[in-house]
Amino acid sequence: MKLCVLVKQVPGSESALRIASGNTWVEDAAALFEMNESDNYALEEALQIKESLGNDSEVVVVSMGPERVQKVIREALSKGADRGIHINEIPEIKSDPFATAQVFANVIKVENFDLIFSGLQSDDVGSGQTGVILGEMLGMATATLVMATEVQEGSIKVKRELESGWFQWVSMSTPASITIQSGINQPRYPSLKGIMGAKKKEMKVVDLSTAVTIEKQQSFANIYLPIADKKTEMIEGNVDQMVSRLVDVLKTEIKVL
Amino acid sequence: MDILVVLENNNGAIHRMSLEAIVAAQKLADEQNLSNAILAIGADSNALANAAAHYDTGEVLTAEHNLLSVYNSDGYAAALRQVIDQEKPSYVFFGHTYMVRDYVPKISAQLQRPFLCDVISLKTNDGLSFAKQAFNAKLAADLGVASEGTILVSFQSAAFNADLISSGSAEIREVAVELDEGMIKTTAEEPFQEEAGGVDLTAAEIIISVGRGIGKEENLPIAEALAQAIGGEISSSRPVVDSGWLPSFRQIGSSGQTVSPKLYFALGISGAIQHVVGMKGSKNIVAINKDAEAPIFELADYGVVGDLLEIVPKLTEAILAAKN
Structure with a gap:
């Protein structure tokens, strides 16, 4: 089976965010990048499927962005993915899931993947659409928010998360594009052997910026700090002072003591 | 149209x-x-x-x-x-x-x-x-x-x-x-519920909710002691459930329960959208987080920037003292 994992490199949860000039994205230099959280679960799911199938199955990791994204591709290779494809960034489409999917579709259609995995949404743009649109463009079945997979030759059954603690099993023939919910598995750490081995694995770099027509649909026109609709009292001082003010708030303002 | x-x-x-x-x-x-x-x-x-x-x-x-x-x-x-x-x-x-x-x-x-x-x-x-x-x-x-x-x-x-x-x-x-x-490329089965029961967090007046900032499972008793002192229910954001530290019926957010208690304590919760949609209707939100830029502070009525592992035990003590 040929398995594809889309991974994205995003500013991590601890990263500083500084709005870049032009107000459409954040400054690269200020950010601490890491693999998008749910993509890490998607990668683990693909690796576990490959291992359970054994033999000639292959996991290919695909990421779009500037050169720095090769770091997350290498990370995936060191965990056991077989090869990587780095698609050079096309800056004007980074907040456009449709155009992003169009680029992925152009690059990977020749691979004839049986399964495409992606995280349910990115921590930067957060549209949660790319995996579904890509599947649709490639004529695949799709399923989102997946919490378990059962793969057989030619088909996959997935447990989809619905709302409020409900789930549903959905079956489909491959090829299929599946978006993975965080928590589906326990992502592994790379081993030292894996890290050494990753250096020898293939990383193909693709530049598409002039090769395809991209139909841009939407973008971040202007980003800014959220406007707080609440007035927040920041409680300051040393720990004892903060605790004393908190008790005061609980007693006299919220009235729960 | x-x-x-x-x-x-x-x-x-x-x-x-x-x-x-x-x-x-x-x-x-x-x-x-x-x-x-x-x-x-x-x-x-x-x-x-x-x-x-x-x-x-x-x-x-x-x-x-x-x-x-x-x-x-x-x-x-x-x-x-x-x-x-x-x-x-x-x-x-x-x-x-x-x-x-x-x-x-x-x-x-x-x-x-x-x-x-x-x-x-x-x-x-x-x-x-x-x-x-x-x-x-x-x-x-x-x-x-x-x-x-x-x-x-x-x-x-x-x-x-x-x-x-x-x-x-x-x-x-x-x-x-x-x-x-x-x-139609998929075949869907009937929806089902996995972990029914547990607690109805929507009925709780006070909720003590823990996020990734709690650090490790061994630190949970710190939050549980606060919940007990103040008479609240424990809940969490998704990462805590994903780590297996709390059962999924204690999860607040888009994939968990939606609550609007009188008091919502957010301990080490950054305020990711998926969590916030489940609790932003709370009447009073108190947030403790070491990251001053955590989005939870946009939503909080009272915010404390600091180490919850240090602040919460002292707060619990002070609450118990105040009650006596």
Whole structure:
């Protein structure tokens, strides 16, 4: 089976965010990048499927962005993915899931993947659409928010998360594009052997910026700090002072003591 | 037709987030003198349409087919796409539910039209624009749309207040959709609940909620001691459940429960959208987090920047002392 994992490199949860000039994205230099959280679960799911199938199955990791994204591709290779494809960034489409999917579709259609995995949404743009649109463009079945997979030759059954603690099993023939919910598995750490081995694995770099027509649909026109609709009292001082003010708030303002 | 609101069926009734989308449509229709309509699709569409006909809307449409009786993304996408082709709305509004996330991107792909998702506000002062959160709710973004034609828009939970829905009276009209089994690539089984029972967090007056900032499972008793001292229930954000430190029925957020207690203590919770949609209706929010820039502070009534492992035990002690 040929398995594809889309991974994205995003500013991590601890990263500083500084709005870049032009107000459409954040400054690269200020950010601490890491693999998008749910993509890490998607990668683990693909690796576990490959291992359970054994033999000639292959996991290919695909990421779009500037050169720095090769770091997350290498990370995936060191965990056991077989090869990587780095698609050079096309800056004007980074907040456009449709155009992003169009680029992925152009690059990977020749691979004839049986399964495409992606995280349910990115921590930067957060549209949660790319995996579904890509599947649709490639004529695949799709399923989102997946919490378990059962793969057989030619088909996959997935447990989809619905709302409020409900789930549903959905079956489909491959090829299929599946978006993975965080928590589906326990992502592994790379081993030292894996890290050494990753250096020898293939990383193909693709530049598409002039090769395809991209139909841009939407973008971040202007980003800014959220406007707080609440007035927040920041409680300051040393720990004892903060605790004393908190008790005061609980007693006299919220009235729960 | 200018605005079409698509209803979602929640156990035979209109989903709360669909009502919020109707409020958005009514507001926009009022401000810009636009026409609006409501569409019920699939199972129970007649019951939903009858309920929707009592709201202030131009008309109510139904689209039914036996292949839509159990939700499936291909069937829903194909049916709605046919309605859009026939009715040509400028905007199609949805609640940003898990179901909408599952099938609406397909329509975006098929129509080659933008799906603006998880929208938190619409602005009408300078033309019409939509805004969403970005970078895990630490920033907000006004969305630009590249071209003319139908725009699909889903609204984040509580972006509009369902209580503000205007009443009216509307006619119901059926729209024909043609589907065949060849269009549907998936087979869905009946939905089921995995961990029923546990606690009903929606009834709790005080909730002590822990996030990733708790660090490790061994630190949980610190939060539990506070909950016991103050008489609250323990809950958490998703990462804590994913790590197996608390059962999933204690999870607050889009995939867990939605609560609005008198007091919500957010301990080491950054305030990711997925969590916030489940608790932002709380009457009082107290947040303790070591990251001064955590988005939870935007939402909190009281904020403490500091190490919860140091502050919470002392707070528990002080609360016990105050009670005696």
